[in-house]
Amino acid sequence: NSSPNVVAFKDGSADLRLWARIRARLGDRLVWVGGVGDDMVHTYFAAGAEGFTSSVANFMPWVSQELYDTAHRGDFAATRRIFDDKVAEFYAIRARRRGFEVSSVKAAMELCGLPAGPVRPPLGALGAEEHAIIASVVARLGLGAKNP
Numbered sequence: 001n002s003s004p005n006v007v008a009f010k011d012g013s014a015d016l017r018l019w020a021r022i023r024a025r026l027g028d029r030l031v032w033v034g035g036v037g038d039d040m041v042h043t044y045f046a047a048g049a050e051g052f053t054s055s056v057a058n059f060m061p062w063v064s065q066e067l068y069d070t071a072h073r074g075d076f077a078a079t080r081r082i083f084d085d086k087v088a089e090f091y092a093i094r095a096r097r098r099g100f101e102v103s104s105v106k107a108a109m110e111l112c113g114l115p116a117g118p119v120r121p122p123l124g125a126l127g128a129e130e131h132a133i134i135a136s137v138v139a140r141l142g143l144g145a146k147n148p
Contacts, residue, residue, distance in 0.1 A: 010035040016047055023048060038067060038087050042079040045071035055094075055105045056087055059112045060143060063087060089137045093130050099123035100130065107131055111138045 009026065011019050012035035023032065034044025034052040041052050052071075057064040063086050070078040093104045102119050103126045109116035111134065119125060126134065138144060 007031060008033055010053070011044075012036055012053075014040060016043065019044075019047060037091075038064065039083060039091050041067045041071045041083070042076040045074075045079070046076055055101065056090060056108075058105050058116075059108045059114055060086070060141070086141060089133070093126070093133055096130060100126065104130070104134055107134045108138055108143075111135055112143045 008031040009022065010033040011022075013019075014036045031051065032044075032049045034040055034047075034049040036044075036053070038052070038054050038056055041049075044052060049071075052068070054061075054064040054067070063082065066082050067079055067087075070076070070082060090104055090108065094101045099119070099122070102123055106116035106119055107126050107130075125131075
């Protein structure tokens with residue numbers, strides 16, 4: 001509590017019990033950020049987060065804004081619906097193999113006409129099946145190279 005240079009706490013552990021203990025000890029002087037991604041926005045905001053990290057912000061930032069807006073006003077059912085409708089399929093690909101968190105984002109960015117570059121070793125690119133799924137989700141959401 002005596003470090004004035006510390007202004008925020010980002011949790012990337014997804015351990016909400018630990019989060020609660022740390023928040024109880026440090027109180028409201030910090031900005032609290034859920035750092036495990038778009039799928040946990042509703043959970044972290046319900047636990048007092050004021051922000052979150054987002055991978056889909058790289059290729060559809062308006063969805064990250066929708067997640068934030070609904071979670072910030074406490075409409076966690078809407079936050080969950082947005083995730084289910086627009087983000088969940090991307091997260092399903094991410095869960096297939098370690099490193100696909102990065103590979104899937106880069107593939108979606110490229111499909112949206114945004115420069116992403118290759119993944120760095122030791123991570124690998126998506127397989128053909130995963131790339132096809134990402135492409136179908138990008139198309140279903142109306143993204144593609146005309147991404148606003």
